[in-house]
Amino acid sequence: MHQHTVAGTGSDGIRQALRARWRRRSFVCVGLDSAFDRLPESVRRKSADMGEAIVEFNREIVEATHECAAAYKPNAAFYEQHGAIGVQALIETVQYIKNKYPDIPVILDAKRGDIGNTNAGYARSAFDVIGVDAITLHPYLGSEALRPFLDRVDRGLFILVKTSNPGAGEFQDLPFGPDQRPFYEHVAETVAERWNGNGNCGVVVGAPYPDALRTVRGIVGDLPILVPGIGAQGGELQATIEAGRDSEGFGMVVNAARSIIFASSEADYAEAAAVAAERLNTSIGDIVG
Amino acid sequence: MHQHTVAGTGSDGIRQALRARWRRRSFVCVGLDSAFDRLPESVRRKSADMGEAIVEFNREIVEATHECAAAYKPNAAFYEQHGAIGVQALIETVQYIKNKYPDIPVILDAKRGDIGNTNAGYARSAFDVIGVDAITLHPYLGSEALRPFLDRVDRGLFILVKTSNPGAGEFQDLPFGPDQRPFYEHVAETVAERWNGNGNCGVVVGAPYPDALRTVRGIVGDLPILVPGIGAQGGELQATIEAGRDSEGFGMVVNAARSIIFASSEADYAEAAAVAAERLNTSIGDIVG
Numbered sequence: 001m002h003q004h005t006v007a008g009t010g011s012d013g014i015r016q017a018l019r020a021r022w023r024r025r026s027f028v029c030v031g032l033d034s035a036f037d038r039l040p041e042s043v044r045r046k047s048a049d050m051g052e053a054i055v056e057f058n059r060e061i062v063e064a065t066h067e068c069a070a071a072y073k074p075n076a077a078f079y080e081q082h083g084a085i086g087v088q089a090l091i092e093t094v095q096y097i098k099n100k101y102p103d104i105p106v107i108l109d110a111k112r113g114d115i116g117n118t119n120a121g122y123a124r125s126a127f128d129v130i131g132v133d134a135i136t137l138h139p140y141l142g143s144e145a146l147r148p149f150l151d152r153v154d155r156g157l158f159i160l161v162k163t164s165n166p167g168a169g170e171f172q173d174l175p176f177g178p179d180q181r182p183f184y185e186h187v188a189e190t191v192a193e194r195w196n197g198n199g200n201c202g203v204v205v206g207a208p209y210p211d212a213l214r215t216v217r218g219i220v221g222d223l224p225i226l227v228p229g230i231g232a233q234g235g236e237l238q239a240t241i242e243a244g245r246d247s248e249g250f251g252m253v254v255n256a257a258r259s260i261i262f263a264s265s266e267a268d269y270a271e272a273a274a275v276a277a278e279r280l281n282t283s284i285g286d287i288v289g
Numbered sequence: 290m291h292q293h294t295v296a297g298t299g300s301d302g303i304r305q306a307l308r309a310r311w312r313r314r315s316f317v318c319v320g321l322d323s324a325f326d327r328l329p330e331s332v333r334r335k336s337a338d339m340g341e342a343i344v345e346f347n348r349e350i351v352e353a354t355h356e357c358a359a360a361y362k363p364n365a366a367f368y369e370q371h372g373a374i375g376v377q378a379l380i381e382t383v384q385y386i387k388n389k390y391p392d393i394p395v396i397l398d399a400k401r402g403d404i405g406n407t408n409a410g411y412a413r414s415a416f417d418v419i420g421v422d423a424i425t426l427h428p429y430l431g432s433e434a435l436r437p438f439l440d441r442v443d444r445g446l447f448i449l450v451k452t453s454n455p456g457a458g459e460f461q462d463l464p465f466g467p468d469q470r471p472f473y474e475h476v477a478e479t480v481a482e483r484w485n486g487n488g489n490c491g492v493v494v495g496a497p498y499p500d501a502l503r504t505v506r507g508i509v510g511d512l513p514i515l516v517p518g519i520g521a522q523g524g525e526l527q528a529t530i531e532a533g534r535d536s537e538g539f540g541m542v543v544n545a546a547r548s549i550i551f552a553s554s555e556a557d558y559a560e561a562a563a564v565a566a567e568r569l570n571t572s573i574g575d576i577v578g
Contacts, residue, residue, distance in 0.1 A: 033407075035410065075403070075407055075410075077401075077403060077407045077408070077410030077411045077414065078407070078410050080376075080410065080411065080414040080418075081410040081411070081413040081414045081418060082418070083376065083377070083380060083414075083418045083419075084373040084374070084376040084377035084380065085373070087369075087372065087373040087376045088372070088373035091372060091373065109403075109407075111401070111402055111403050111427070112366075112400070113400055113427060114364070114366060114398075114400050115452065115453060115454040115517075116454060118322075118364055118366045118367070118398075119366070121324065121364075121366030121367050121369065121370040122366045122369065122370070124370040125366065125369040125370045125372075129369075129370060129371070129372045130372075138400070138402060138427045138429055139429070139460060140427055140428070140429055140449060140452070140460060140461065141449075141452050141454055141456070141457060142454070142456040142457060142458070142459030142460060142461075143456060143459060144454060144455055144456025144459070145452070145454045145456060145457075160429060160430075163404065163429070163430050163434070164404060165404040165405060165430055165431070165433060165434045166433055167430070167431040167432060167433025167434060168430060168431060168434075169431070170430075170431030170432060170433070170479070171428060171429060171431060171475075171476065171479075172429065172431075174465060174466075174472075174475070175466075176463060176465065177463075177464075183460075183463075183472075186460075186463070187460065190459070190460075228404075
């Protein structure tokens, strides 16, 4: 069992850990969506097996980006699609980051959510076996089912509110209650007002929906908001940050994956990732001010 | 890559495969929630490692229950909590079942749900690497995101509608729309009327909610309904089957896990599982008529 606690452990741990990164002007969440078939050929060839290639690639990406990284966010699907070898590569990647850069939070984008007994297993998997600091979760089964996650006061939980996909609104935008607000607002309010007793909750709102981001920020106060789906364009970035900033001026986990880790498909991928991450970090910093 | 198709492949494949099992009066879905620390000590001691013990246990359970099994349903969490070894044990378990009993559908209870690109990875993991016939999914991101699953016409998808946990209603029961029906009814209707173009959808409704089960059956017609959370009591079983039966008299995947696989914690666990599964199968058969 791999055991650790995030910087600023205890209640509010993930928020404090992220704040420490933002204060040193490290703003970028680097999405480690490192599917083997997307890796540069030089990495795929050099390594003895698929798992080794993935870990090697992630190590190089981490070394190239850790200065501007507010967090790392591996998505479980891209590892699970390679079976047990992929899962082992995920574990080794997280261990590498937490050993070398213990102050940088690692968020497992796994979008889990089951009944309580089963969530206890998922929480063990994420926090004790893989060893991440935070995880993304579905709200559908309610807080009673999520209790094994909510009770982990030293870890962070990002609950899906408004996702980044084009069809996110099919259920999330359905009008609800006396004032006919969209369902996702109700989820955001529930998380902020009722689920966050241990101070370990955040929410997920996709960058393509700046209006939703502004509304959710108004609802959740200074809870951290994980924002996937940002493009490379400064305009979109500006709209996102203006809509989602908290009382301290930022408060968001702005994730970029492919635009950083696959910035080059050649042997210079790490240098290209460093450049892409630094460029995004500077852009965010300029807007944050 | 492990490749296969379910019995009665193509559109409607999972439903046809289940029907073939029901017709031969095999009614029980055996939940393979085989967490290592819950295995009989005799199994834990005998095996060289954790993964081998889990696979050995599952093999014995399958051999003891396959006559009355309509389906097997491993829950991913109980394997993932053991890291890569657990995932490998899950893969070997599914391969064992599909090689030896190809007519018995295997449903991965994984409750996945992400954006489209990521769901493609989860679909590969479930259907091509682990090799199951069906998977459970969250509805929250909508059909556009679930497209990589919906497009797998030869596999089955069970969408969460009303889950079995005590707090399921926190969001699922929220009143919606002009007639103020609970949200889960809206999800059921959407799945049945809009998502099932490839005939590969089913829904999940927990046994503790027979009224919801009756309502959902009225909404989804003869779509298969996965029913977790059944107890050992005949009364509850009777209420469940009466509420959920389809036009052919059953149409449900009634899951029992711990009451079968952990019926004995001694070396006679397989015999005890056989007895428990057969008893439940007879009880269901008596009610189905």
